[in-house]
Amino acid sequence: MNRDEAPDARNRILDAATQLFALRGFDATRVTEIADAAGVTKALIYYYFSSKADILDCLIRELVDKLTSIATDFVHESIVQMIKKGYLDIKPDRLSFVNEDAKDHFLRSLRVCCERVLDHAIAHRATLRILLLESLKGSSKHHNILLKIHESTRDNSEGSLYKAIVDADKDFTYSDDLRVFNIFFGYVPIVSFASYYDNYKKISNLTDQELRESFLNSLWIIINSMVSGSELLLRTKNIGG
Helix, strand or coil: CHHHHHHHHHHHHHHHHHHHHHCCCCCCCCCCHHHHHHHHHHHHHHHCCCHHHHHHHHHHHHHHHHHHHHHHHHHHHHHHHHHHHEEEEEECCCEECCCCHHHHHHHHHHHHHHHHHHHHHHHHHHHHHHHHHHHCCCCCEEEEEEEEHHHHHHCCCCCCHHHHHHHCCCCCCCCCCHHHHHHHHHHHHHHHHHHHHHHHHHHHCCCCHHHHHHHHHHHHHHHHCCCCCCCCCCCCCCCCC
C-alpha cells in the first residue's frame, strides 16, 4: 500500500461509513457496502479499524473531541479569565458580573462559542444523525452518549472543564436545573437541528445562512431569558414556590 494514499483511504472509509450509517442505520450497513462506497477492499478497512463498531466509535470520538475543544477554549479564554480579572463571580445559583459591560462581554463570547458549536454540528450533521439514531436504541452501546458527553463536563479530574472552573471559583457547582438546561436546552436542540437540517431546509425554502441565523436567534432568546440585570441565572425558582 502506498503510504501517501493511506490518509486518503482512511478518510474515504470514514466518509462512506458516515453516509451509509446516516442513510441506512448502523445495524443495516455491512462492511462490504462501506468498502464498495469507499473504493477500497474489506481488508484495508480492517487494517485501519478493528470492526464496524470501531468505525462508528472513531466518528463519534472525532466529533466529541472537536466540540470539547471549542468548549475548552470558551471556558479558559472567557470564564476563567473573567474570574481572575474580577469581572465575574460565580455564585451557587448565578453568574454575577461586576457591571453591564462585563456581562455583555461574556454574552458576546458565549454567542461566538455557540456559533462555533453550531457550525461544527451543521458540518458534521450526518454523524450527528447517526448519533441521534443510535442514542434512541436501548440495545446500542451509544444509547447514553449524549448524557455521557454532558457528564464528562462534570468530571473533576485534572484538566477537565469542571475542575478548571472550580479552581478559578470554588463556588461553582452543577445544580439540577443547570444540568437539565444544558442537556435538553443545549445539547439536544443542536443535535436535533443538525439532524433535521437538510429535511427542514427543503420544506422551508430558507438559505443556509437564513436557517443558521434563525436557529441562533431562537437559542439566544432562551439564553437571554436567564439574564437578570448584570447576572445570569443558573437555577430557576420553583413555580408557585
